[in-house]
Amino acid sequence: MSLYLNLAELLGERIEQGLYRPGDRLPSVRALSTEHGVSLSTVQQAYRHLEDQGLATPRPKSGYFVPAARQMPALPQVARMAQRPVEVSQWDQVLELISLPPSRAGVIQLGRGRPDIDSPTLxxxxxxxxxxxxxxxxxxxxxxxxxxxxxxxxxxxxxxxxxxxxxxxxxxxxxxxxxxxxxxxxxxxxxxxxxxxxxxxxxxxxxxxxxxxxxxxxxxxxxxxxxxxxxxxxxxxxxxxxxxxxxxxxxxxxxxxxxxxxxxxxxxxxxxxxxxxxxxxxxxxxxxxxxxxxxxxxxxxxxxxxxxxxxxxxxxxxxxxxxxxxxxxxxxxxxxxxxxxxxxxxxxxxxxxxxxxxAGHYEPHLRRMRAQYQRGRDLMIDWVSRYFPAGTRVSRPQGSFMLWLELEAGFDSQRLNRELQAHAIQIAPGSIFSAAGKYRNCLRLNYASQPSAEIEAAVRQVGLCAAQLSDADKS
Amino acid sequence: MSLYLNLAELLGERIEQGLYRPGDRLPSVRALSTEHGVSLSTVQQAYRHLEDQGLATPRPKSGYFVPAARQMPALPQVARMAQRPVEVSQWDQVLELISLPPSRAGVIQLGRGRPDIDSPTLxxxxxxxxxxxxxxxxxxxxxxxxxxxxxxxxxxxxxxxxxxxxxxxxxxxxxxxxxxxxxxxxxxxxxxxxxxxxxxxxxxxxxxxxxxxxxxxxxxxxxxxxxxxxxxxxxxxxxxxxxxxxxxxxxxxxxxxxxxxxxxxxxxxxxxxxxxxxxxxxxxxxxxxxxxxxxxxxxxxxxxxxxxxxxxxxxxxxxxxxxxxxxxxxxxxxxxxxxxxxxxxxxxxxxxxxxxxxAGHYEPHLRRMRAQYQRGRDLMIDWVSRYFPAGTRVSRPQGSFMLWLELEAGFDSQRLNRELQAHAIQIAPGSIFSAAGKYRNCLRLNYASQPSAEIEAAVRQVGLCAAQLSDADKS
CATH class of the missing domain: 3.40.640.10 (Type I PLP-dependent aspartate aminotransferase-like (Major domain))
Structure with missing residues (x-):
């Protein structure tokens, strides 16, 4: 692995472990250069990488900080080893996801793996x-x-x-x-x-x-x-x-x-x-x-x-x-x-x-989409932190435009999807991502579109419905 | 079956059996109407159907005739019953047919199942x-x-x-x-x-x-x-x-x-x-x-x-x-x-x-293409009759744009295809139309394109090469 990635990984681990806490100033470029015996530009590269991952924020003339407002939710848990190979089921649920026409009036589709296709670079x-x-x-x-x-x-x-x-x-x-x-x-x-x-x-x-x-x-x-x-x-x-x-x-x-x-x-x-x-x-x-x-x-x-x-x-x-x-x-x-x-x-x-x-149009297009999706990720994680039940776990996407959420054990994301029909919102229930129908308490959200009040309202609605379902289960 | 189709079939059989010979005048509409107890328009419909099949030609004010110039080649033979189900082979030959780019300069592709896409109705x-x-x-x-x-x-x-x-x-x-x-x-x-x-x-x-x-x-x-x-x-x-x-x-x-x-x-x-x-x-x-x-x-x-x-x-x-x-x-x-x-x-x-x-564009387009392909069939059968070895059998397409040819037993259409490479012509060898690689002595020709001197020359070349291969086998 290259030097800067090594360094970025080390710093990233320290941040994840809480050695540096939200809002903390991170070591200066010069200090890290001396400490690790690498060039200044290597440290800068490492910080840019951490920035890409949402783990460091630059402030002009002050250096790098752990993002202050970000109280990152916990990560999803690792599923246990499967006991044996299984035949795949869940076709009916997949069919539900993919049989909706593309522009079904008014339905906000947070479930499908669609990129944003509105960019002028297309x-x-x-x-x-x-x-x-x-x-x-x-x-x-x-x-x-x-x-x-x-x-x-x-x-x-x-x-x-x-x-x-x-x-x-x-x-x-x-x-x-x-x-x-x-x-x-x-x-x-x-x-x-x-x-x-x-x-x-x-x-x-x-x-x-x-x-x-x-x-x-x-x-x-x-x-x-x-x-x-x-x-x-x-x-x-x-x-x-x-x-x-x-x-x-x-x-x-x-x-x-x-x-x-x-x-x-x-x-x-x-x-x-x-x-x-x-x-x-x-x-x-x-x-x-x-x-x-x-x-x-x-x-x-x-x-x-x-x-x-x-x-x-x-x-x-x-x-x-x-x-x-x-x-x-x-x-x-x-x-x-x-x-x-x-x-x-x-x-x-x-x-x-x-x-x-x-004609060389592809690279600038990709640059634009990567930046948009990265902003979309930060916003979506923020929305989920605010609108979903406490304890909801989320993935840390390093690319693409989809977030994976894990709710408490016993939560039923298919039932959630049915409840959301009344609100014209669709999510992808977790069980379709498993051969054996695991991950019923998980779901996938798409954050490809340019952020809007409408999408934020939809995410809030999903969170609200999720909370109601959780409460209903407990009572 | 409707009355006119019954009558057309009967007349068609008589023509095929040689009761009426090439150039003969066929019974008048009135005579057939009386003979079979059907309306004049039913007879006319039957004749139009025979005309579609290339079995009758109208001459103004003289009635219908068996097409004079047409000495139809014999039909392909019926293959015997397969002894048992077989696994399919011939992928390498199919691959040869389909791996040529669509507009490979100068190659006349008589082999593939391509319609004519030059019609203004598109x-x-x-x-x-x-x-x-x-x-x-x-x-x-x-x-x-x-x-x-x-x-x-x-x-x-x-x-x-x-x-x-x-x-x-x-x-x-x-x-x-x-x-x-x-x-x-x-x-x-x-x-x-x-x-x-x-x-x-x-x-x-x-x-x-x-x-x-x-x-x-x-x-x-x-x-x-x-x-x-x-x-x-x-x-x-x-x-x-x-x-x-x-x-x-x-x-x-x-x-x-x-x-x-x-x-x-x-x-x-x-x-x-x-x-x-x-x-x-x-x-x-x-x-x-x-x-x-x-x-x-x-x-x-x-x-x-x-x-x-x-x-x-x-x-x-x-x-x-x-x-x-x-x-x-x-x-x-x-x-x-x-x-x-x-x-x-x-x-x-x-x-x-x-x-x-x-918008209703499809029907007129189909009418045009059907007529073009029917003319193409007559011309292609005519060319094959003239340019292929005597005894070459041909199918009687009632639609579409492809003719099936059967040459003498032992003829090798794959070898023909290889010979034709030097002339930048491609045909479809018969063996790819059989699971077991039968029909080596057959081939398929496409007549979708508007007839041209270039295509006629290509068909003549195919016939010539076929004759040379046959002669070489005999000597």
Whole structure:
């Protein structure tokens, strides 16, 4: 790990442990430089990283402080190890979440994994889409090459350099969203009955894919700051014939953590030792608040066992349905699964995104969204602290735009969701993020939209309903 | 069957049997009216139907004649009954066909199932697409409802009235092309190892889906004029634990026949008796040359066992990737499979197609394309008669835009395809239309494009290469 990250981690731990308390002045840059024998710029880099994580605030001419107003709620707890792999259920609850039309009048959807699509930095993309759609030519209207548009694959290979991956366009297959990438990856590696180890809580789309293909999920204890437990994974690999590990290590959905680089490398080493594949969901990776973006597990992969899945659904717009997969040694199988599922991928959005990337619009857009989502996180945590029952635990997202909440044991977030229907508000109940329906006392909130009084009122309403349900249970 | 179809069939048989020979004058409308005790307009309808099928030509003030110049080549032969269900192979050949980029400079692609996308009747669709793509609103950029856009589903329900189906929009799920509809249908009904009865030759996309999901295909003898053999199907149903029948009964791919209505009903009755599902691919149904379009098997379905799969890929443009499925009693399972595969379907093309349908642009477009493809068929059969080795057998497409050719036994169409690379021409080798790699001596040609000297030269080149390969084999 680089020097500044080491230092930032050390300071971060001290803050989390309460050595420095809210409002305290943090050591000066000069003092830390002397104490740790590193350059001034390294210390400054460390502080900027802590700032990105919301753990330090600069004050002009006074140095860095522990954010004063922030009384951070406690973190969610780590779930116990699953007793055995299970078949996935909860389809009815997922269906409830995804069957609402996108613009159902008046419903505030805090439940779905939607990015903000109102940014002016998306305008050049819309102009390209419009121009390409008007054109009556073969390249946008007919079947594309099954691998996807070459120009787009070249641009993705370039993007992925930032995550430490040196790929050629030939290593990449374009898919109908990350959903198809994950689905093709799972089918390329596993047969019905096979066991897949997953982080927990975990993306409901993958849970449902495992269910649909007849595979079993083994949910591993997952730390809300560092991700999947390597000890638990090793135990599981010894005990069960696991075929693949599926996880979202960077800006995890739903918890938002970034697995430390050392853990990513250690996880890969385990996968090598036990010869299992890794299906790495990186769909939020470019929305990490810190810059440069964190490395992928794929970037350490030497024998092609990592299948990296991603898309532009979270960074640009979900409606485009453009994702990709870098499937390593499983390229042939994945390509076959992709062909079986949908044939080739729609051409026009590929051409438009390629233009957008080539013209250099993507980086400024990402910068803007990262900053917006980071502010959104701080505000959402603040709202939850104020409006939810005392003792509500929350995650510490390091990227993306979703917050994971844990209420007291016995709380029923599905019942909460039903109560909220009367208020035209939707949340994502925790149980859909577990194969076995755990996390009934948890829920996920989306903070992608520009903050507004309306959203704050909705969050307050969710908190109010949650408190009422809690009180009703006690009386 | 209606009176005029009865009469047309009778006359058609007499022509096919040689009772009336090329150039002969056919009986007058008045004479037939008297002979068969039907109205003059019924006879005229019968003649128009024969005209649609290329079996009669009107001459002003002289009545109807058997087309003079047309010395129709013989029909392809019916393959024998498969000995047993087999696992599907040929993925490498399919991959060769589909991995070519859409506009690879100079390559004349006679192999793929592409419609003509140059028609001016598509312009309103492109304008809608362009306008919608420019709009930065939730409905086109974010995740749609998992079932698809309601307005589009309502329009499809209306369209399907023409095929005899009385469906509500709630019976329809929008998919990423017909490919996803078929894939979801197969997975909704079958488990790995299950047997699916198929027409033969059959669409390679379905063959590959069966392969990928680990199912077995039982290829049934299929008549080039009337489709799947009902006797063979009944035998197979008695002998094997068949889970589903998958077929393209209307404007079959690759043979172009339309299964007679009586056969469609009889097939459904068999499926009911043996309690198996029917996966009906209707993707070419609206491109039948005769009007009104033929009924679907689904239109006779009373207990929801038919899963009707279709799309706008052949009628509008493949690059839109918009299809649909009316899955009957399997709706819940299909929806789950669709969610697992790709999540929701892209919104913008759904909104644009809905506008196009609502504004009444679709019917005139279909009329134009049907007429163009019918002319294309006559020309392509003529070219094949002239440029291919004597004895080449050809299908009699009654819709769509593809011709199936059978050369002498032992001919190798894959080798032909390789030879044609030097001439920048691609055909679809017959073996990809069979689970077991049958039909090596067959090939499929596309006649969707407006006829041109370039295409005629390409067909001549294919014929020439075919003749050379045949001669080389003999010497």
């Amino acid at each position: 305008k050049p993309l819309l102009r390209s889409l419009s121009r390409i759609s008007r054109r009556q030519d073969v390249s946008s209207l007919t079947y594309g090459c099954i691998y996807g548009h070459q120009g787009m694959r070249e641009q993705i290979a370039r993007l992925m350099l930032d995550s430490g991956c040196a790929l050629s366009y030939e290593d990449i297959v374009i898919t109908t969203g990350c959903h198809e990438a994950l689905s093709a990856a799972i089918r390329a590696i596993c047969q019905p009955g096979d066991i897949v180890a997953v982080d927990s809580p975990s993306f409901h789309g993958v849970m449902q894919a495992l269910k649909g293909f007849g595979m079993q999920a083994l949910e591993l204890p997952t730390d809300p700051l560092t991700g999947i437990s390597l000890e638990a994974l090793e135990l599981a690999l010894e005990q069960w014939p696991i075929k693949a590990i599926q996880l979202t290590p960077t800006c995890n959905n739903p918890q938002g953590y970034i697995m430390p680089e050392a853990n990513k490398r250690a996880l890969l080493a385990l996968a090598q030792r036990y010869d299992v594949a890794i299906i790495e969901d990186d769909v939020y990776g470019e929305l990490a608040y810190s810059y440069p973006r964190p490395r992928t597990i794929k970037s350490y992969d030497e024998d092609g066992r990592v299948l990296l899945c991603s898309s532009f659904s979270k960074t640009l717009a979900p409606g485009l349905r453009i994702g990709w997969i870098a499937p390593g040694r499983y390229l042939d199988r994945v390509l076959h699964m992709k062909y079986m599922g949908t044939g080739s991928t729609a051409q026009a959005p590929q051409l438009a995104i390629t233009e957008y990337l080539e | 312009k309103p669709l492109l304008r809608s697409l362009s306008r919608i793509s420019r709009r930065q609103d939730v409905s086109s950029l974010t995740y749609g409802c998992i079932y698809g856009h309601q307005g589009m589903r309502e329009q499809i329900a209306r369209l399907m009235l023409d095929s005899g189906c009385a469906l509500s929009y709630e019976d329809i799920v929008i998919t990423t092309g017909c490919h996803e509809a078929l894939s979801a249908a197969i997975r909704a009904i079958c488990q790995p190892g299950d047997i699916v009865a198929v027409d033969s030759p059959s669409f390679h996309g379905v063959m590959q889906a069966l392969k990928g999901f680990g199912m077995q295909a039982l290829e049934l003898p299929t008549d080039p004029l009337t489709g799947i053999s009902l006797e063979a199907l009944e035998l197979a149903l008695e002998q094997w634990p068949i889970k589903a029948i998958q077929l393209t009964p209307t404007c079959n791919n690759p043979q172009g026949y339309i299964m007679p209505e009586a056969n469609k009903r009889a097939l459904l009755a068999l499926a009911q008796r043996y309690d198996v599902a029917i996966i009906e691919d209707d993707v070419y149904g609206e491109l039948a040359y005769s009007y009104p379009r033929p009924r679907t098997i689904k239109s006779y379905d009373e207990d929801g066992r038919v899963l009707l799969c279709s799309s706008f890929s052949k009628t509008l443009a493949p690059g839109l990737r918009i299809g649909w499925i009316a899955p009957g009693r399997y709706l819940d399972r299909v929806l789950h499979m669709k969610y697992m595969g790709t999540g929701s379907t892209a919104q913008a093309p759904q909104l644009a197609i809905t506008e196009y349908l609502e």
